[in-house]
Amino acid sequence: MDFSEFDKFHKFILKCIEQAGDVTSVSNRFADLQNDSDRVAFVSRLDCLPTAIFPNPPPSTEKSSQQAKRLRNLGNESYNKGHDLKALRLYNDSICEALHPPGDHEIADSSNSVANSIDFEELSIALANRSAVFYRMREWQDCVSDVDSAMSVGYPDHLVYKILERKSKSLHELGKCREAAETFMETFKFLKLSSLDKSKRRRFEAECQSLSDRCRSETVVPEQDECSELISGSVVPDVERLPPIPACSVNVRLGFSPDCGRYLYAAGDVRVGEVLAVEPAYSHCLLPAHLATHCYRCFQPTRAPVPCFRCARVRFCSPHCRRSSWRAGHSVECPALSRLLSSDSGKLAQLAWSTLVYTGWNCLRRFMGPNSSFDYKFNANEVDIVSSEFLDVPKNFMDKTLKGFNTSGQYLSSDFLPVHCLVTNSDKRSPGDLFERALMAWYLVQLLETTDFFGDVTPTNHDVTDNDLEELPVNQRPNRAVFIGGLFLTLLQNLPCNAHDISHLFVPWETPVDSEATELGGGVYPLLSLVNHSCDPNIARFYYGTTAVARAIAPIRAGQQITDNYGYHYALTDKPTRRSQLNKQYYFSCSCLACVNDWPLFDNLPSSAPELLCDCGVPFGGSGSRCHGCQLTFNQSDDRKALLASQAKFSAGFNSILAGRFGDTSVISSLENHLDLLHRRVKRPWRELNVCQEALKQCYGVEASAYIVSTTTCAKCNECKVILPYSKSMLNTATDNS
16 A cells, blocks of 8 residues: 555544554554554554555665756756746756766765766756856856856767857956956867858957956956845844853753743843854754755755755755765655655654764664663752852742753754653653554654655764673664654654744845745754743744854843744734734744734734823823832923934834835934834834834844845746845845836
């Protein structure tokens, strides 16, 4: 039977249990189980379980020269019609399908079907053809790179003169006159190998000589690169780190309460815009819809993708990302990735898979023995390992607070232990929910068994730490499949409550004010998973590739809890829906200020003259000058004048944002100051505060990974859209011409 889709496998098992009349017995026995390994072991012993879910060998994910040629020919047709963007896409697909040389000896394993003896002419021609598209698009550096790549994989000698001429002209446009002249002269050597008749060859030689002489005699000023101010390529902001929890700033602390569980709070007053956390993803997965357009490792758009060594499924933005991903775990998952993606198991299963594959068996096996790090707990006598300067938690809650900390007293986002210790809500899940997830875990284990995960080829991104496993008698050693299945099951429970969407900002060229964050995939962030929800959050996350940066989008008082939004904001989703969805996925009922006071949706927010607040936070009420809370006297007239002055600056800054000028530091400063003033002096909710906050989030967004995208399709092929890294100068040009 075909179990290529998990849903078919799940329904098959349920049907078998029902036909055998075992529904009640199986349900009761399964419900009595108390840990994930036992649950997976139970599933693995079901009588109706197929002996082989995935037949061997796996379906081919190898390259296809025939498919590469077909795509290249389609690209040629589009190129000849002047449909450059469509041609570029087809050439990209052809390059990814073409047989590719293995990487250097460190990453090219002997099982790779692409041997050194294979002819890579199809790849070389596709690269050369793509260089022609880049030349016509005036993307000179990409053109040069493709010519070099085509020659490195054996582009036919009798055609080399064509692409060398293209390279020479591109170098000239880049202002690299000496290199251009040398390349023109190199063209003569290959011209002798061409099939041109004598008259055409003489004309070509004369043209090359003329161009070479011109290059030697002039100094060309290179074109101003429109992407010289790339914000998407900016450096990830850094903060002074908290020693026990290096992913967060020193202005953040970890707390615990029976009602809230673990949470983060501000150690001191936090200003609007302050960076509170910088956390690279422990693991991540790119959604299938973006595999053809974005780098599998860093999620950047790939205009000239670098293909995987072995499969045609994933792409990278650079040889560096390809090499890093291969070494980190893609070498293991590559043969099984197509099966995983076609199984319709969902994003969270894909993320659980990536988490264990990229952790690696050598790292995971140390949790398998009798001295497992999973079982380590701090006791009251050991809490000094985490300085009281950074932790203010009663000792009776210490073991719950310090889950995921290592024996050195650190909570490291690069370790698997914090990921494993995230809350699962197992006690709140129904037996049916857990049974389905246990089946999914076993399904993923069986898929993992078709790879080299347990073999000699293991990821090297985590240190190998041995344990006492080998010292146990053979009959007492844990079953590795059940052990890994238990880890999968834990992840399949904690990821729905803790994983984060990874989104980049896409800014429409024609209407930049309509910029929108687009979900590209998911990531595991052990620190940010400790941040609790509010329908009115005081931080927001911005992504630099797959690194998350948390910024304050409201002033936060010392001791106040830091809160994120789990996808249900009070201004966008009504209260009944918010509560229903939060309870369904996260198993809690929100009691934030917006929920308690039942704040309206955005369209119904108050927008008239606001009611002012006293320093103590109590509304003045009416036109009086005495606060009903602290009884102090204030001049409301002065406060309103200050508010009007701030509103004027905000209005000017907001108009700049409407025109697409997001990156102006003075604009950002005026928005931050205005937002701070509104939080201190205006009774909420008030519409202008939401508008200011969203505008500021757009500004922070373009400082992270952001791209210009055309909202209209290509005028020639009526199919493709342009995606370019965000640039201040590009967008300013667009808005100035509108």
